[in-house]
Amino acid sequence: MVFYRGLKGLSVLLLLALGCSAEAAPEPAPTLGTPGAFVAVASDAGNLELLRTLTSLGQGDANEVLFFIRYAARPETFEVARELSKSHELAVASELTLIGERYFDDRAFQIVWFRSLTEAEQSY
Amino acid sequence: MTRRRTSHVTVALASVPLVLLSLGAKAREVDAEAPPGPQLLHVPAKAKSAEQGILTPAPIALEIPADLPARRVLLHYLIFGAKDWRSIELHREGRRYVGAIPCLEVSTITGEIRYYIRVHDAAGAVIAFSGTRSSPYRVSVHHSSTRSDLASSEQRCPDPADCPPGLPGCPSAAVERLPCERDADCEGGDTCGWDGFCAEDPRRRNWLGLEVSQGIGVAPTRGACSVYSQESEGYACYRQSDGSVYTGRPVYSNEPVRMGLAPTRFLVSYERLLFYDTSVGLRLGYAFAGAGPTLPGAADFVPYSAELLARHWLGRDPFARAGPRVYLMVGVGAAQFDVAIDVRVREDPTEVHAQGGNDLEQTLRAWKRAGDGFVELGAGVVYPLGQRLAPTLELSACQTFPYAATIFSANAGIRVGLP
Numbered sequence: 001m002v003f004y005r006g007l008k009g010l011s012v013l014l015l016l017a018l019g020c021s022a023e024a025a026p027e028p029a030p031t032l033g034t035p036g037a038f039v040a041v042a043s044d045a046g047n048l049e050l051l052r053t054l055t056s057l058g059q060g061d062a063n064e065v066l067f068f069i070r071y072a073a074r075p076e077t078f079e080v081a082r083e084l085s086k087s088h089e090l091a092v093a094s095e096l097t098l099i100g101e102r103y104f105d106d107r108a109f110q111i112v113w114f115r116s117l118t119e120a121e122q123s124y
Numbered sequence: 125m126t127r128r129r130t131s132h133v134t135v136a137l138a139s140v141p142l143v144l145l146s147l148g149a150k151a152r153e154v155d156a157e158a159p160p161g162p163q164l165l166h167v168p169a170k171a172k173s174a175e176q177g178i179l180t181p182a183p184i185a186l187e188i189p190a191d192l193p194a195r196r197v198l199l200h201y202l203i204f205g206a207k208d209w210r211s212i213e214l215h216r217e218g219r220r221y222v223g224a225i226p227c228l229e230v231s232t233i234t235g236e237i238r239y240y241i242r243v244h245d246a247a248g249a250v251i252a253f254s255g256t257r258s259s260p261y262r263v264s265v266h267h268s269s270t271r272s273d274l275a276s277s278e279q280r281c282p283d284p285a286d287c288p289p290g291l292p293g294c295p296s297a298a299v300e301r302l303p304c305e306r307d308a309d310c311e312g313g314d315t316c317g318w319d320g321f322c323a324e325d326p327r328r329r330n331w332l333g334l335e336v337s338q339g340i341g342v343a344p345t346r347g348a349c350s351v352y353s354q355e356s357e358g359y360a361c362y363r364q365s366d367g368s369v370y371t372g373r374p375v376y377s378n379e380p381v382r383m384g385l386a387p388t389r390f391l392v393s394y395e396r397l398l399f400y401d402t403s404v405g406l407r408l409g410y411a412f413a414g415a416g417p418t419l420p421g422a423a424d425f426v427p428y429s430a431e432l433l434a435r436h437w438l439g440r441d442p443f444a445r446a447g448p449r450v451y452l453m454v455g456v457g458a459a460q461f462d463v464a465i466d467v468r469v470r471e472d473p474t475e476v477h478a479q480g481g482n483d484l485e486q487t488l489r490a491w492k493r494a495g496d497g498f499v500e501l502g503a504g505v506v507y508p509l510g511q512r513l514a515p516t517l518e519l520s521a522c523q524t525f526p527y528a529a530t531i532f533s534a535n536a537g538i539r540v541g542l543p
Binding site: 026027028029030031034035036037086088113114115116117118119120121122 | 377471479
């Protein structure tokens with residue numbers, strides 16, 4: 001009995017050490033309108049276009065207008081887009097692009113990454 | 125030691141020929157080696173001598189005041205030509221303590237026997253004395269061919285088997301170990317052992333140590349780099365992308381405890397052996413490497429450390445023998461430990477961000493400044509090289525507070541034993 005209690009205590013310690021306690025907080029994910037979110041969206045050219053949300057205007061409905069930074073990179077897949085987004089040296093194609101949220105209704109897109117906006121980026 | 129009695133005492137001492145004296149106890153001629161306590165008998169130099177023949181025991185009788193808390197009365201004597209002083213215990217007969225330098229030791233050796241008497245209390249301390257090693261009583265032993273008047277009628281020592289020493293009516297038993305309470309109670313270079321007896325002590329009781337200590341710290345990283353943790357829990361987190369202080373909004377996610385290097389220190393210690401297997405010490409340190417950066421406005425790292433420690437040495441009387449000495453130790457002290465760790469953070473994108481450039485996930489370089497108090501448990505081994513030098517290796521674990529971390533340390537160094 002003592003042996004099994006010891007095993008139980010040991011397993012609790014191991015779980016704690018591995019970060020598996022029941023108190024894990026939910027990890028909020030960025031959305032299309034989250035400032036700083038990287039959005040990879042299918043383009044007319046067949047590859048992906050990489051955008052980054054600056055801000056949004058609207059009531060959160062389909063008529064919302066989103067302000068993006070448009071990057072020059074044209075990744076082929078969302079995974080590649082995610083890896084590109086992690087770079088802090090992405091070439092900017094357009095510092096300010098306005099797109100209505102409806103644009104994304106019939107296009108494949110993913111929020112691939114997030115990076116909080118710097119003061120310079122916020123000033124675009 | 126304090127003088128326990130200076131009031132009037134009446135004593136009598138007998139030798140051969142039996143001398144009976146009654147004197148005031150105020151010592152007027154205490155020699156340099158005199159132990160503390162009243163001199164029971166102050167005898168003029170010329171009266172401190174006696175004569176006797178060979179093959180005759182030298183009887184000693186000493187009368188001690190009833191209010192003197194005597195427990196044992198020891199007679200120390202040196203036979204002419206002998207190298208070492210010997211001791212016998214006088215046994216009590218009423219108010220008198222009596223005994224004799226054994227006939228077999230007087231033997232046929234002519235010359236001078238020297239002796240003095242010390243009175244011990246229950247704790248072993250010398251509380252009174254008569255004569256000293258440098259100013260002893262003297263008994264001149266003459267051969268019957270030169271002093272026929274001193275010749276005994278029997279001129280023959282009894283067979284010890286007929287009357288074993290120590291039995292009532294027989295010669296006094298030789299004292300193998302002299303009781304004592306402190307070093308001043310012992311003579312001839314002996315010191316007072318922890319068992320309450322004088323002995324030649326081979327142990328080095330004082331040790332100075334020089335060590336180098338390398339620590340490895342274990343610190344929790346859950347929420348470690350939040351602004352609150354950096355302001356209130358001793359963490360400092362820096363982005364690897366540009367080296368700036370991290371002030372993002374991390375999700376309070378579960379992260380494992382992390383292990384990282386703690387400072388490297390020089391340690392100087394003094395340790396005193398209190399008992400056969402127990403010592404206490406003071407250890408001071410200086411961290412010369414491994415200190416982390418300090419956040420703007422925060423207090424600088426304090427490289428100095430101090431620790432009080434106690435060690436329990438395993439084995440029987442380890443300081444009296446050669447070979448490795450193993451110990452367990454406990455300590456308490458004050459020190460700061462900067463533990464360098466990597467902390468993974470995930471940004472909360474729903475928060476308003478005051479700091480730009482924080483990726484959704486990133487690994488920060490963090491330092492946990494743990495301390496300022498700590499308690500320590502450890503074990504070590506010391507391997508003496510001769511009497512004075514002893515390399516040492518110690519492994520320990522300490523828990524810091526109030527800024528919590530667990531520090532595992534390995535110390536290596538050298539100790540120097542002092543008398």
